[in-house]
Amino acid sequence: MNNLKLEKILNDKLSPQLIKDYAPNGLQVEGTETIKRIVTGVTASQALIDKAIELNADAILVHHGYFWKGEPEPIRGMKGKRIRSLIKNDINLFGYHLPLDIHPQLGNNAELARLLEIEVEGGMEGHEQSVAMFGRLKQPMSGGEFAHKINTVLNRQPLHIAPEDESKLIETIGWCTGGGQDYIELAVKLGLDAFVSGEISERTTYTAREMGVHYFAAGHHATERYGIKALGEWLAQEHGLEVTFIDINNPV
Numbered sequence: 001m002n003n004l005k006l007e008k009i010l011n012d013k014l015s016p017q018l019i020k021d022y023a024p025n026g027l028q029v030e031g032t033e034t035i036k037r038i039v040t041g042v043t044a045s046q047a048l049i050d051k052a053i054e055l056n057a058d059a060i061l062v063h064h065g066y067f068w069k070g071e072p073e074p075i076r077g078m079k080g081k082r083i084r085s086l087i088k089n090d091i092n093l094f095g096y097h098l099p100l101d102i103h104p105q106l107g108n109n110a111e112l113a114r115l116l117e118i119e120v121e122g123g124m125e126g127h128e129q130s131v132a133m134f135g136r137l138k139q140p141m142s143g144g145e146f147a148h149k150i151n152t153v154l155n156r157q158p159l160h161i162a163p164e165d166e167s168k169l170i171e172t173i174g175w176c177t178g179g180g181q182d183y184i185e186l187a188v189k190l191g192l193d194a195f196v197s198g199e200i201s202e203r204t205t206y207t208a209r210e211m212g213v214h215y216f217a218a219g220h221h222a223t224e225r226y227g228i229k230a231l232g233e234w235l236a237q238e239h240g241l242e243v244t245f246i247d248i249n250n251p252v
Helices: 003-014 046-054 077-088 098-102 108-115 143-154 181-189 202-211 225-239
Strands: 026-029 037-043 059-064 092-095 118-123 133-141 159-161 170-176 194-197 214-217 242-245
Touching: 003 026, 003 059, 003 092, 003 225, 026 077, 037 046, 037 225, 046 059, 046 077, 059 225, 098 108, 098 225, 108 118, 108 133, 108 170, 108 225, 133 143, 143 159, 143 194, 143 214, 159 202, 170 181, 181 194, 181 202, 181 214, 202 214, 225 242
Parallel strands: 037 059, 037 242, 059 092, 170 194, 194 214
Antiparallel strands: 026 092, 118 133, 133 170, 159 214
16 A cells, blocks of 8 residues: 555544644654555554564554654654664654544544443543543442453553542543543543543642542553554554554553
């Protein structure tokens, strides 16, 4: 498949033009025109690039790509090495950030809800493009039981910050994969019992305890493995491309 045709297919599926983002979405580094093999992964790290080179991939498709707002512009050091590796090996790099977080079928939030058996009810910000979602567990459970479920499903022990009343059961729940911990106060305003994200800030602990809500930090990487994996599987099924998901371990 032509690399620009693949970009159009991805853009048509994810609609990045509708979303204000912190990095460019789409083809970020141009490589060979013809794409047969694709490697997918969460972040375009050197380890992922090296694996793509080993597998003779023509393209890498990630959630966390390059050229973020505010980052240094010179292509040198770590950034230079990564981009040189792509160019020397004629590998295309495609990155989709917020469009992949919010996609209702293939997105990170949608996939996390599916894995944790949460019935999606809507966006916490009141619109379809909200990066934070809310819903309901199919069966109410304690904070400890839900922490165990996260550990079982994501293979990652979450950090659970319980409210002062630790016996409070979880029925309604909000979530935002990655670095969405600051949506916890909106979760409280919406009357939700719990909130799940990838990361935690020092202030999040006190918010959860004092405002009576369970908080689960389940790992930025761990909560965002599944959207890019689902997108790659969709490409393989719908367009016949050879796609390999590579999970580069990241404890954060």
